Amino acid sequence: MNRLLLLYAGEVTRMRKYGITLASLGVAVLWVLLLHFSELQDISGIFPLVLFVDTTLMSVLLVGVSMTFEKQENSIKSMLVLPISKDDYLLSKSLSTVTSSITTLLLLLVYGFLMKGLRVNIVGMFGAVLLVSFVFSQLGVLLTYSSKDFTSLLTSMFKFTLLLTIPTVLQFLKIFEADWFGYLQYLNPTKNALVLLLAPAIAVEAKDLLIAIIYLAVLGMLSFIAARRAFDGYAMKESGC
Amino acid sequence: MFQISNLRFRYPRAKEDTIRGISFEFREGEIFGFLGPSGAGKSTTQKIMTKILKGFEGQILYRGRDLNACGREIFNDIGVGFEVPVHFSKLTAMENIDFYKRLYRCSADVEWLLKRVGLWDDRNKKVAEFSQGMKIRLNFVRALLNDPKVLFLDEPTNGLDPKNARIIKDMILEFKQSGGTVFLTTHMMHDADELCDRIAFIVNGEIREIDSPKNLKLRFGRRVVEVEYRDGETKKAMFNMDGLGFNEQFLDIIRNKELVTMHSGETTLDDIFIKVTGVKLHE
Numbered sequence: 243m244n245r246l247l248l249l250y251a252g253e254v255t256r257m258r259k260y261g262i263t264l265a266s267l268g269v270a271v272l273w274v275l276l277l278h279f280s281e282l283q284d285i286s287g288i289f290p291l292v293l294f295v296d297t298t299l300m301s302v303l304l305v306g307v308s309m310t311f312e313k314q315e316n317s318i319k320s321m322l323v324l325p326i327s328k329d330d331y332l333l334s335k336s337l338s339t340v341t342s343s344i345t346t347l348l349l350l351l352v353y354g355f356l357m358k359g360l361r362v363n364i365v366g367m368f369g370a371v372l373l374v375s376f377v378f379s380q381l382g383v384l385l386t387y388s389s390k391d392f393t394s395l396l397t398s399m400f401k402f403t404l405l406l407t408i409p410t411v412l413q414f415l416k417i418f419e420a421d422w423f424g425y426l427q428y429l430n431p432t433k434n435a436l437v438l439l440l441a442p443a444i445a446v447e448a449k450d451l452l453i454a455i456i457y458l459a460v461l462g463m464l465s466f467i468a469a470r471r472a473f474d475g476y477a478m479k480e481s482g483c
Numbered sequence: 484m485f486q487i488s489n490l491r492f493r494y495p496r497a498k499e500d501t502i503r504g505i506s507f508e509f510r511e512g513e514i515f516g517f518l519g520p521s522g523a524g525k526s527t528t529q530k531i532m533t534k535i536l537k538g539f540e541g542q543i544l545y546r547g548r549d550l551n552a553c554g555r556e557i558f559n560d561i562g563v564g565f566e567v568p569v570h571f572s573k574l575t576a577m578e579n580i581d582f583y584k585r586l587y588r589c590s591a592d593v594e595w596l597l598k599r600v601g602l603w604d605d606r607n608k609k610v611a612e613f614s615q616g617m618k619i620r621l622n623f624v625r626a627l628l629n630d631p632k633v634l635f636l637d638e639p640t641n642g643l644d645p646k647n648a649r650i651i652k653d654m655i656l657e658f659k660q661s662g663g664t665v666f667l668t669t670h671m672m673h674d675a676d677e678l679c680d681r682i683a684f685i686v687n688g689e690i691r692e693i694d695s696p697k698n699l700k701l702r703f704g705r706r707v708v709e710v711e712y713r714d715g716e717t718k719k720a721m722f723n724m725d726g727l728g729f730n731e732q733f734l735d736i737i738r739n740k741e742l743v744t745m746h747s748g749e750t751t752l753d754d755i756f757i758k759v760t761g762v763k764l765h766e
Contacts, residue, residue, distance in 0.1 A: 245586055252582045259573045311571075320569040320625065322535050324586050325558040474537055475495070481535045 245326050249334035253308065257338055262307055269300060270346040274353045285358045290439040291414065292350065293367075297343045297374040298435050299399070299407065304339045305382035306395045313391075318480045328473045332466065336379040343375035344368070366442030374435040377458050380465035381431070387469070387476045406432045434458055484511045484633060484664045485532060490541040492531060501527050503688040504541070509681070514655065514665040516679035518672070518752075520762040524688040525668045529635055532666070533563055559588045562631030566638040568618035569625065572611035576602060576621055579610060580628060587629035596624045600650060615642050623651055633664045640674055652678060672752035682752075684759040691759045696752060703755045705748035708733070712740040724748070 257263045273292045277285050312318040321331065347367065354360030385402070389395035410432040412418040427433040434454040441451050485508060492502040502524045509515035519525050530536040532543060534550065534557065543550040545557065570579045576597070584590045597603040600620040610618065619642050626634060639655065640648040655665060655678055669675055675682055676696045683693040692699065706724040710733070711717060722733045724747070736742070 248582075248585050255578070255582075256571060256574065259571075259578075315572050316565070316567050316569045317571050319565055319567075320583070323533055323558055323561065323563040324583065325555045325588070326586060327555055478494075478536055481530055 246330045246333055246337075249326060249330055250337045253334050253338035254341060256311075257304070257308065257342065260308075260311055262304060263342065266300065266304060266342045266346065267349075269296065270349045273346070273350060277350070277353065277358065283358070285354060285360055286362065286443045289350065289354060289360060289362065290436065290443045291411075293347060293371060294374075294410075294432075294436045294439050295407075296346050297371050297439070298378045298432055299403065300346075301339045301343060301375045301378035302382035302385060302399060302402065304342055305335050305379045306386045306389070306399070307392075308335060308338070309383070309386040310389075310392045310395060313480055318477075322477050322481060328470055332380070332383060332469050332473070335383060336376050339379035339382070340372055340375045343371050347371045363442035367439075370438040370442060373455075373458050373462065374438060377431065377462040377465060378435070380462060380469050383469045384465060384472065387472050406430055409433075410436050428453060428457075431458070431461055434461075484513070484546060485509055485666070486542075486544040486547075487528075487532070488542045488544075490528070490531065490539060490543065492527060492536065492539040501688050502531070502539070505685070505688070505690045506541075507683055507690060507693055509664065509666060511664050512659060512662055513680045514659050514667060514678050516675040516682035517666060517668045517685060518670075518675055518682055518756060519685035520760050523685045523760070525685055526637065528685070529637065529666065529668055533561060533635055534558075556588075559629055560632045562626040562629060562634045564622055564626035564634065564636040564639050566641055568610070568615070568622060570610040570618065570621060573609060575607050575609055576613070577606040579621070580606075580624065583625060584628050589630045591627050591630040593624075593628070596627055599654060600624055601647070616644060616647055619643055620647060620651070623654070627654075627658070631663070633666065634658060635666045635668075637668045638670065639667070640669075640671060648674075672756055676752045684756065686760045692755075699752070699755050700749050703758060704750040707748035709744075709746045709748065710736055711743040711745070712736050713743060714740055717743060 254263075257266075273296065277288065277292065280288060282288060309318075312321065351360070351362075351364070351367070354362075385398045386395060389398055409418070409423075409427065410430060413423065413427055413433065414436060434457040437446055437450050437454040438458060440446050441454075487508065488506050489504045490502050490506070491500050491504050493500045505524075505528070517525050517528065527536065531539050532550070534553075545553055570576075571582075574582070580593055584593065594603065597606055600623060602617060602620055602624070605613070605617065610621065613621065619639075623639055626636065634655075636655070640651050643651060652674065655667075659665060665678075667675065667679060679696060681693060681695050682699070684691045694702070708722050708724055708727060710720050710722070712720070720732070720736065722730055727733055
């Protein structure tokens with residue numbers, strides 16, 4: 243079998259064995275409960291917001307947790323002497339995270355369709371979750387490279403949320419609507435992720451959608467290249483040097 | 484098998500080279516010991532040869548081919564045994580092995596390996612439930628999973644009881660007998676003496692000595708025999724080994740006195756380590 247697929251299968255197994263999958267499903271159930279008790283009849287507006295939190299923050303966290311376990315248990319050392327490329331290693335991390343995001347999406351879609359009569363463009367929603375989850379998992383890899391341990395990773399995530407996620411939520415809820423802030427937000431990856439996730443559910447401006455797609459595609463490529471380049475330094479550090 | 488010429492390496496942000504122009508080779512079918520005090524550059528050299536560290540100066544040839552030109556496929560030929568456990572603790576021993584095994588082109592007989600190191604009955608236990616010794620033995624199995632041609636072993640018997648250390652040492656010797664090559668990094672001078680065909684002492688990133696344990700012991704030892712005997716009280720005498728059979732005083736002692744001990748002046752690797760490296764073993 244292809245080594246990427248073997249690594250991916252190994253990642254998925256470990257996510258299950260280490261309770262990461264269970265935690266991710268637990269969060270997905272929380273989202274379902276949130277939607278259920280929101281008393282909103284039309285959840286089309288809030289649905290993408292729930293997915294937004296899951297595919298951005300959870301993707302960063304899932305990759306971070308997986309890599310932190312590897313560091314703590316020294317299994318990263320064993321991975322470094324396998325006949326696998328760093329591309330395979332990094333992609334397997336992203337693919338397993340994307341799988342988790344897609345599982346959450348499926349759960350939410352089933353609930354939305356059955357209980358709330360949700361109407362969204364399913365293909366568009368899957369595409370959006372796939373791209374956003376991939377990009378943020380690569381950002382998660384980069385954050386983990388620079389984190390000493392799990393506490394340090396959580397601190398980085400807190401900064402990430404404060405600087406990038408909260409401004410996007412404030413803009414979405416129209417709490418902060420200054421023009422300069424709107425322009426600045428085009429540089430924010432979480433804003434572009436939200437636009438992409440909103441598009442299959444509610445109308446967004448075509449210009450904003452185009453910017454979001456291009457922005458995230460380019461960011462995904464750049465963050466993958468950056469993760470690839472920084473991998474050797476990470477490997478050197480984690481091999482005990 | 485591996486030829487290292489004028490190897491130099493400096494860690495990023497370090498002021499000095501960790502490896503300072505070392506040259507050596509180890510041949511196919513040989514167990515080559517790499518000894519030295521902590522921080523001497525043993526692990527760094529091993530990590531360079533196993534492609535974990537990049538950006539070195541000099542040349543490393545693997546079977547006549549530049550190591551830099553060898554892709555990741557080289558790891559189908561190489562087995563690496565780490566000093567610390569490197570397993571996924573929430574997976575069973577067998578799940579760990581299955582994961583790694585499928586990533587290699589060839590695989591060894593896992594059942595035989597696990598039975599040999601005494602882990603077959605525990606194969607379905609989570610590694611987290613293993614003792615340190617069991618984890619070390621599983622490390623060794625992990626290193627042999629791909630049926631390698633070269634084994635890089637870092638302190639393979641560290642943390643093992645004498646019985647299990649014996650099993651691992653026997654397996655290393657069997658690996659050599661079947662044509663395998665071993666690069667052994669260790670602090671255990673007794674292991675190095677017993678296993679290695681040749682050893683190198685590295686100090687401050689430079690190789691000070693390379694030779695077989697026997698030659699080193701002869702070179703660093705004294706050609707004398709020390710006799711302890713009872714003649715009313717316990718006495719000691721030392722004789723030059725040359726012409727010993729004609730030394731009347733020596734012959735008188737062994738014929739007429741009660742011998743307590745008799746030793747040749749051949750030194751131990753422990754003593755040679757201290758002499759060559761200038762540090763004691765526990766440092």
